[in-house]
Amino acid sequence: MISGTLLLAQLLNGLQYGVLLFLLAAGLTLVFGIMSFVNLAHGALYMLGAYAGAIGYEKTGSFVAALAIAMAATFLVGLVLERLAISRLYRRDHLDHVLATFGLVMFFNELARILWGPQPYFVSVPDALSGTVELFGFNYPSYRFLIIGVGLAVAVGSYLLIHKTRLGMLIRAGSVNPAMVGALGVNIGLLNAVLFGLGAMLAGLAGAMAGPILSVQSGMGEPVLITALVVIVVGGIGSVAGAFYAALIIGVADTLGRTFLPMLLRQLADRSVADAAGPALASMLVYLLMAGVLAWRPQGLFPAHKG
Amino acid sequence: MMPVNDNPETSMARPCPAHRILAAAALAAAASQAPAATIGFLAPLSGPIAIVGQDQVDGFMLAVDQLGGKLGGQPVNVLKEDDQLKPDVGAQAVRKFIEKDKVDAIVGLSFSNVLMAALPRLAESGTVALATNAGPSPVAGAQCKPNVFSMAWQNDGAAEAMGKYAQDKGIKKVFLMAPNYQAGKDMLAGFKRMFKGTVVEELYTQVNQPDYSAELAQMQAVNPEAVFVFYPGGMGVNFVKQMRQAGLLGKMPFYSVFTIDGTTMPSLRDAAADSISGAMYDAALDTAENKKFVAAFEAKYKRLPSEYAATGYDAAQVLDVALRKVGGNTADKAAFAKAVKAAGSEFKSVRGPFKFNNNNLPIQNYYAFEVVKAGGKLVTRQVGVPLPEHTDSYHTQCALK
Numbered sequence: 001m002i003s004g005t006l007l008l009a010q011l012l013n014g015l016q017y018g019v020l021l022f023l024l025a026a027g028l029t030l031v032f033g034i035m036s037f038v039n040l041a042h043g044a045l046y047m048l049g050a051y052a053g054a055i056g057y058e059k060t061g062s063f064v065a066a067l068a069i070a071m072a073a074t075f076l077v078g079l080v081l082e083r084l085a086i087s088r089l090y091r092r093d094h095l096d097h098v099l100a101t102f103g104l105v106m107f108f109n110e111l112a113r114i115l116w117g118p119q120p121y122f123v124s125v126p127d128a129l130s131g132t133v134e135l136f137g138f139n140y141p142s143y144r145f146l147i148i149g150v151g152l153a154v155a156v157g158s159y160l161l162i163h164k165t166r167l168g169m170l171i172r173a174g175s176v177n178p179a180m181v182g183a184l185g186v187n188i189g190l191l192n193a194v195l196f197g198l199g200a201m202l203a204g205l206a207g208a209m210a211g212p213i214l215s216v217q218s219g220m221g222e223p224v225l226i227t228a229l230v231v232i233v234v235g236g237i238g239s240v241a242g243a244f245y246a247a248l249i250i251g252v253a254d255t256l257g258r259t260f261l262p263m264l265l266r267q268l269a270d271r272s273v274a275d276a277a278g279p280a281l282a283s284m285l286v287y288l289l290m291a292g293v294l295a296w297r298p299q300g301l302f303p304a305h306k307g
Numbered sequence: 308m309m310p311v312n313d314n315p316e317t318s319m320a321r322p323c324p325a326h327r328i329l330a331a332a333a334l335a336a337a338a339s340q341a342p343a344a345t346i347g348f349l350a351p352l353s354g355p356i357a358i359v360g361q362d363q364v365d366g367f368m369l370a371v372d373q374l375g376g377k378l379g380g381q382p383v384n385v386l387k388e389d390d391q392l393k394p395d396v397g398a399q400a401v402r403k404f405i406e407k408d409k410v411d412a413i414v415g416l417s418f419s420n421v422l423m424a425a426l427p428r429l430a431e432s433g434t435v436a437l438a439t440n441a442g443p444s445p446v447a448g449a450q451c452k453p454n455v456f457s458m459a460w461q462n463d464g465a466a467e468a469m470g471k472y473a474q475d476k477g478i479k480k481v482f483l484m485a486p487n488y489q490a491g492k493d494m495l496a497g498f499k500r501m502f503k504g505t506v507v508e509e510l511y512t513q514v515n516q517p518d519y520s521a522e523l524a525q526m527q528a529v530n531p532e533a534v535f536v537f538y539p540g541g542m543g544v545n546f547v548k549q550m551r552q553a554g555l556l557g558k559m560p561f562y563s564v565f566t567i568d569g570t571t572m573p574s575l576r577d578a579a580a581d582s583i584s585g586a587m588y589d590a591a592l593d594t595a596e597n598k599k600f601v602a603a604f605e606a607k608y609k610r611l612p613s614e615y616a617a618t619g620y621d622a623a624q625v626l627d628v629a630l631r632k633v634g635g636n637t638a639d640k641a642a643f644a645k646a647v648k649a650a651g652s653e654f655k656s657v658r659g660p661f662k663f664n665n666n667n668l669p670i671q672n673y674y675a676f677e678v679v680k681a682g683g684k685l686v687t688r689q690v691g692v693p694l695p696e697h698t699d700s701y702h703t704q705c706a707l708k
Contacts, residue, residue: 013518013520113353118358119570124578138524139527212548213548258521259521276487
């Protein structure tokens, strides 16, 4: 039943899901790690990116331009949001962060519904990538290779940014001791705003990349945000490298769990029992994984100060 | 008798001095030849499935407009409530309609879970209720009520039609998929009731799962003869897009219910080509009533009506006939319910033949509709009637006759 090519296809699916999660988790983990800010509205930025990408693609006819528009739009929204609302909340406790950003989630979801209606927005796959690629007799959608490619490129890019640039140095310093960085004369307010904007931009990129495969609609950011939160907890809060590895682990575990857990259960239990329990258990898998990590290494698998 | 009142919300908000109450009472007495009917409309009007609720409301209001703002010759007030697809919120709104607004009839009633939560209060009150989106098996069977009607369908009907269609096409090996909740299980059970071949795989996915790449890889590995799925709303948009991108849609027959319809087509466009859907209605249906309905709906709302708009439209037509029968007098609720039942076989439905069965659920055709790309354009056409004038399999358990 479990052939090599099926396993390969599922690993690719897991990798693709993982890099998409990474794009979301990278911004989330930086904001959480450096500013100690819980941002539930990150999913709303992902949604805005998806809409901006969809509209950009419709208007320009170029997918590359659409991605650029989505990134620029979410970067700007991120900056404005940070200046107007988020920066006023840093000194408050986490419960206030959750309350305020949850309000923002509702605001953005309703805004999307008012602007673009309750119906999912139409996005097409770029023509050149609408086909499939054959791998050992298995057809895999070309567009998903683009997602994997872009995700890996962003991972490399963020590694270079964090380890080879002055901004990266400040980010690394900020994630370990933000008060000291401020005391050394760095404009921490500006750093925070830029960082928040960059995180928003990556979320927007993730949304724009997901647009052609998912339905672009109000509220699309929330389910994926929850998984992204799992990723940053598993990876270690504040660590971009941790977010990358954890995103891949969660992506592959979720995909393989969804496929093979029900199959496995059918070997062990009655078919009707397995059919009911399989999907339920598979959907719990990533949370069980997170619980395990929290019990074993509460600081996460790849905590910030080591990498 | 309800006082004549065009805008209940504003009048409720203002203080009501005694002389105005007297005036209203006098007015109501004077206007007793043409009293107003009040309809409570319950539908999911927010959240990801808001479009489904909006279509029911729009269909209903189109019919009311065409009848000159009247039902059964009397002016009509339509009060709308959003159930948010939550059974407790829906049941609360139904209670308000019955106790506070004292409505003549309740229309809409949302999805099966909301209808089931509201059922005890509906049964107790005797108020006529027309569901335009649900027909759960308990209401079709042992828990049927003389005053609760479904203008929509028994939930299994469309899936049974697809099972019959696949069977008639000589399909032997089929791959089934649905979200892991009651309606998903009911749909696959409905399909299997009529399909006699082999089910090579029956997959249940998480509700609101956005990505189906893992399941589609499995589908490709199993290589079935045909696929049948139930993925309503945004889930359907995700699934169909991804199946198309994986190169599987178009490779084998693809059957579905409540997945590719008027609510999802605008977001799918070409991705929906080569699919076959089972439904009791589609805008493509070729009847004189439907052509008029589609033209009017498009003119008013600038989009094609879905099956949900059709059930809303038909509900208003049934109420129009029934209110005329009782001369606008709904005080005798049992008599009004009888009139609604009789009206079911008298009005002209946009979906073709229609009447209420003993359990107050529709006896109607279930069609197969194919979406094809012809000359660069997407066309939906009817390709068969797998279940003509179909009666559901639960009506024998209903004590009504």
